[in-house]
Amino acid sequence: GAGVSQSPRYKVAKRGQDVALRCDPISGHVSLFWYQQALGQGPEFLTYFQNEAQLDKSGLPSDRFFAERPEGSVSTLKIQRTQQEDSAVYLCASSLVEGVHNEQFFGPGTRLTVL
């Protein structure tokens, strides 16, 4: 079966441009997470959705970052007026249901480079 997919896999943006990163979770998965992984670091939590509801956005680094999941399936992470410090790999993960023991399945990530 298909896993979590993300597109594009690589994105180069000029400083100040807006970007949109897409995540297709595993079909039927209720929970969806976005993480940011800087070079040489572990992933850091950005935001969490349960179906279409964004229940936690405490990890979003600034108001330039916005995420949505309007129909409870595909999610988009948007970054406005990109800065060099936004360069990182953005990971999406999904899990079947909410709950502390439910495994998160990760996508391959989108590597964003801001010039």
Add this chain to the structure above:
Amino acid sequence: GNSVTQMEGPVTLSEEAFLTINCTYTATGYPSLFWYVQYPGEGLQLLLKATKADDKGSNKGFEATYRKETTSFHLEKGSVQVSDSAVYFCALGSSGGYQKVTFGTGTKLQVIP
């Protein structure tokens, strides 16, 4: 807040050597603990997990035991293979509601023939 500290890499071992990657954590409540692995060019994969104190997670010859008294979750393997070369992340999941995972910085393992 929650945090995870793991040994810095890179770790270079010969094939069939014994592997230990140390991991300690700070958390409130009773978190779940995980080891994730990232093979070159691939996404993060769950390697093993433990959900309560004294649980032992195991998979593909790797083991880790949830030690609440020492707040540790060290990863071990008795005999590594070249195919184990990857980056290993220790992580913990929040103890309530949805699982907000906190990761360590990762340890790169290189196994040479």
